Amino acid sequence: MTASSLPTSARPIIHSTVACVIQHNGRFLMVEEAKGRANTVFNQPAGHIELGEGPVAAIQREVQEETAWQVALTGYLGLYVFHTPEGETFHSHGFTGVPERLLPTAIDPAIVATHWLTRDEIVALATEQRLRSPLVLKRIDDAQSNRHFPLAVIHE
Template identity: 65%
Template structure:
């Protein structure tokens, strides 16, 4: 049975830096991603992305735009439907990070592109979402009917 994984991810920019999470995914080196994760049963993408941002970064954010639905097929045959969002950081929270997260980092676009060249981004969607946030269309959050 081929399952489709439904996820949500968030591009968060402050000044010229983006909030990224560093994760250990079983390889020899860590990888970097936006705050992101699976949409849990009973959740919609907006609720899920706000939860994931808080769990993975200990930041409260305000969603500003919807980037769209990204469809990604892995080499292993998995399919991901990933909802992309843009948010502004509001307040750092005094909460522990999700145990899968090594650290959070505020990185420049150049630093993120360098990680891409080193194959240290979790998926091709990481850089694509940032580039789309910079130049692509943005949609109102109301396009999602929860």
């Protein structure tokens, strides 16, 4: 039996997303999100790939929408697969980038604030369970260990 032959309610939910580790002067650009939770959570600029969009276009759009920063992408961290306890699967494309310029645009209303945080500050948030997912710190560690691929591995 294939997933497409299952009733709609029994089909697995798979999300295709993007996230970007943006570093400058030893700090990482993070977004603080409310998302209906009691406490806010922290994440890299990230979001879903929209219909007709590839991962590169999606991450450039998401970074601008969530932070008002225009970034230069510097590498591809790879595809991270994350399964939630609720049965959802996320295929998350990870990127690295550097800030180019702050744009005079408003940020997404779901974003409470943007922050430039050190890795130690992000680890402290992880200890408090304030990161959106375990992938947040994993992507940072991969970026810091220069574990990335050229952007040319993505064919859009």
